[in-house]
Amino acid sequence: GDSVTQMEGPVTLSEEAFLTINCTYTATGYPSLFWYVQYPGEGLQLLLKATKADDKGSNKGFEATYRKETTSFHLEKGSVQVSDSAVYFCALRGSGSARQLTFGSGTQLTVLP
């Protein structure tokens, strides 16, 4: 079945550092890929998405490129801020009837001033 493997955390960075959170997936067909962010005490919010190979999703300075050849969707940001501290989830949506999301285990990011 579908699965998502996500870089384990926690990750601690200084403000303005470069961020990479790795995500690889296993799925049949052509899944859509997502990054969700969860701020403390809140629900998940969509950060960015990509629906086909070589698409780049971007939002709030974050980027991720759908790489079918390496089955990856790594999240990057050139300069993180304290306000980026949150848990980040990589997810895919397959082509099944449920159209459910399959999530990675989440990566806790803490950015220090």
Added chain:
Amino acid sequence: IAGITQAPTSQILAAGRRMTLRCTQDMRHNAMYWYRQDLGLGLRLIHYSNTAGTTGKGEVPDGYSVSRANTDDFPLTLASAVPSQTSVYFCASSDSKRSTDTQYFGPGTRLTVL
């Protein structure tokens, strides 16, 4: 526009008790979902509904039931709660008729079963 609301925000429940978690959306989305979030496991799908009047089982459906009497509401019921159902529960909805549908999540319900 409220989006998705969930109630209660948190609950402590004795094992063996019945509990219904409420979820309401005002976006007229056809599809709704219930996930549970456990540390180190991400979110796992419990049940889903593609349209009012239909439901389906997700990855971890045992011990839970759902109903979808109308478009807006999707309650999740624990008939006889057990400690392993201690978790944070998230409801989500989407317009799944769109090829690039996005799931929108509620704020969650933190449930503790003692």
